[in-house]
Amino acid sequence: AQKVTQAQTEISVVEKEDVTLDCVYETRDTTYYLFWYKQPPSGELVFLIRRNSFDEQNEISGRYSWNFQKSTSSFNFTITASQVVDSAVYFCALKVSGTYKYIFGTGTRLKVLA
Amino acid sequence: DTAVSQTPKYLVTQMGNDKSIKCEQNLGHDTMYWYKQDSKKFLKIMFSYNNKELIINETVPNRFSPKSPDKAHLNLHINSLELGDSAVYFCASSPEGQGFFIGAFFGQGTRLTVV
Numbered sequence: 001a002q003k004v005t006q007a008q009t010e011i012s013v014v015e016k017e018d019v020t021l022d023c024v025y026e027t028r029d030t031t032y033y034l035f036w037y038k039q040p041p042s043g044e045l046v047f048l049i050r051r052n053s054f055d056e057q058n059e060i061s062g063r064y065s066w067n068f069q070k071s072t073s074s075f076n077f078t079i080t081a082s083q084v085v086d087s088a089v090y091f092c093a094l095k096v097s098g099t100y101k102y103i104f105g106t107g108t109r110l111k112v113l114a
Numbered sequence: 115d116t117a118v119s120q121t122p123k124y125l126v127t128q129m130g131n132d133k134s135i136k137c138e139q140n141l142g143h144d145t146m147y148w149y150k151q152d153s154k155k156f157l158k159i160m161f162s163y164n165n166k167e168l169i170i171n172e173t174v175p176n177r178f179s180p181k182s183p184d185k186a187h188l189n190l191h192i193n194s195l196e197l198g199d200s201a202v203y204f205c206a207s208s209p210e211g212q213g214f215f216i217g218a219f220f221g222q223g224t225r226l227t228v229v
Contacts, residue, residue: 033215033217035217035218037220039155043202043222043223043225044220044221044222044223045204045206045220045223047216047217047218047219047220050216050217089155091157095217095218100145100147100162100164100169100170100210101159101162101170101172102147102159102206102218103159104156104157104158106154106155106156107155107156107157109155
């Protein structure tokens with residue numbers, strides 16, 4: 001069975017602090033994809049990043065970075081120098097190749113205080 | 115141009131009514147989905163369609179009936195609405211078997227409130 005765990009329900013930080021959102025996944029399949037989505041207060045789901053299981057390179061996009069480690073089945077997301085606009089619920093998701101289902105974690109609510 | 119669009123954005127209706135939510139994507143994707151997000155923000159798949167064919171029906175009550183008239187549309191019809199159906203419903207699409215897999219793109223959601 002596949003599963004995604006986001007153990008942090010809610011995190012509060014002060015603006016300009018760095019914050020890491022944890023994601024642990026479970027699957028026995030060898031080919032899969034991992035995603036992060038952002039859900040701001042307006043409610044839409046915004047695609048942030050996709051990683052496939054054969055690519056463990058870390059990725060940086062501006063203030064965002066992602067650390068994928070197969071050895072610990074983790075795909076963590078770090079926001080550097082957080083801003084109030086980063087306040088949102090962040091979801092980690094897993095999709096196994098050949099299936100038609102994205103499995104979401106329960107989300108982490110990030111509050112960035114001015 | 116909105117990639118995945120749902121209508122309506124808000125829907126308030128009485129128990130027992132029948133309602134529909136429409137979804138259209140202009141991304142040329144072959145796969146579309148309906149997800150339900152409950153009050154605790156938990157996102158759970160309801161249905162997935164690939165090339166207009168139902169692939170996944172995730173133990174959804176028979177009152178929910180998806181219809182895909184073509185690859186660009188996946189509508190959701192709900193009969194005899196119940197209080198527990200109140201949630202945000204998201205439509206999504208992705209290019210599953212098309213050689214350029216990126217991920218799923220979601221519509222803006224439809225907030226359904228049953229009173």
